[in-house]
Amino acid sequence: MADTTVKKIICSSCGAEFEDTLPKCPYCGSLNYKGAEAEYLGKLESMRQDMQQLEQVPEKELKKKLKKKQKFVIKLLILLAALAAILAVIVFRVQYIEPRDARADYLWEKENFPILDRLYQEKDLEALMDFYEQAVEENRPMGTQWYFPLAHELSGCEGISGTGAEWRDFE
Numbered sequence: 001m002a003d004t005t006v007k008k009i010i011c012s013s014c015g016a017e018f019e020d021t022l023p024k025c026p027y028c029g030s031l032n033y034k035g036a037e038a039e040y041l042g043k044l045e046s047m048r049q050d051m052q053q054l055e056q057v058p059e060k061e062l063k064k065k066l067k068k069k070q071k072f073v074i075k076l077l078i079l080l081a082a083l084a085a086i087l088a089v090i091v092f093r094v095q096y097i098e099p100r101d102a103r104a105d106y107l108w109e110k111e112n113f114p115i116l117d118r119l120y121q122e123k124d125l126e127a128l129m130d131f132y133e134q135a136v137e138e139n140r141p142m143g144t145q146w147y148f149p150l151a152h153e154l155s156g157c158e159g160i161s162g163t164g165a166e167w168r169d170f171e
Helices: 033-096 102-121 125-137 147-155
Strands: 007-010 017-019
Touching: 102 125
Parallel strands: none
Antiparallel strands: 007 017
């Protein structure tokens, strides 16, 4: 069993009797080295415990910040992957798709669009479809005139007559 009796000491300055755990004499204020050392060590232990508690708080916050950064990095990687895919598509198009000759396309349109206008005005759907199919095979520019979307729409029909397609005035 531990000794629970409190030891008393006599102050070297005033001669008063007080507990040896006190850092100073309660009467004159003289320093008690043994009591001051015990108090100092107690405060150090308390500070150590406080520091451990404080270290746990930043650790939690650090984990939250790391999760946020991890999400940011994942989003950044997804964005970079998307940009890489777009760049790959652009490079593929530049390398493997034949560049169009704008001047040749313009001259072809100037030469052939009057023919298409005449076919449409004559309501010759058969000839218009043949012209459209030939233009598709030759990879001609399309979509700049209103009759190409019409011909494209009608090309999906099974037969020209009886398709329910009506002549419409697109002008």
